[in-house]
Amino acid sequence: LISWNIILHMYSKQQCFELVKKFFETMPLHNAISMTIMLMTYSQAGDVEAARFVLDSTKEHNLTLWNAMLIAYIQNGHLSEATKIFSSTLREKDTSSSNTMVTAYAQSGHVDQAQKLFNEMPVRDIVSWTAMLSAYAQVGRLEEAQRIFHSMPKHNSFTWTAMLAAYAQNGQSIKCIEFFHEMGIVESPNDVCFTCVLQSCSHTGDMRRGLPYFLSITLDYAIDCPKKQHFSCMIDLLARGGYLEDAKDLLSFMPFAP
């Protein structure tokens, strides 16, 4: 059963919805994990009704399944339904449930509600802190974002990149680039960091600044070649700098992906 679930999950990750459905029906047994995978699959396919049906047809509703249902409502524009379940239906919630709601509030522009929930949480993990930091970044409250970054008990690559992104998205290109170097001392940058930095370089309007970063993706770090995000930034950078021909060249050398 474990192997079937692994395969089911693989299809789901690749968004082969029909295959998932077929494979699910082929499986001799289902457990809570299979059901969660199905629920998430319907959610990503935009079918909340089907997702709800999965939940309702499951005998044992564990918390992970409910959390998945929260996501399904949120992803499909039913935040109020998610809120209702979160605050009334569920008697037991874990940190993931709350983190999900914090993110949902933040993404719908309700930073204050996100903060309120964050404050009320009995336990906060690094995901909660990152979610809160991004919440402030998204509405341009950089000071608050910075404050959160320095208040959190721990850092990982997500927290660093969230802060980088905060600078990048609020036009603080120089801060972003400086911060990138600050980070390099303690944490090895991942592909997302480079996306943020390249974006910032592009915004400074100085293309010579971006090129070294682009090259160091492959040369200095163990990142599996530049991805399409990085090409995207580089093309943007070249085009803005007036090197339209070079941008076209880069496009034609780029390996295509889904």
Added chain:
RNA sequence: CAUUAAUGG
């Protein structure tokens, strides 16, 4: 073996 946080066009 399942659910939550970061990134460009």
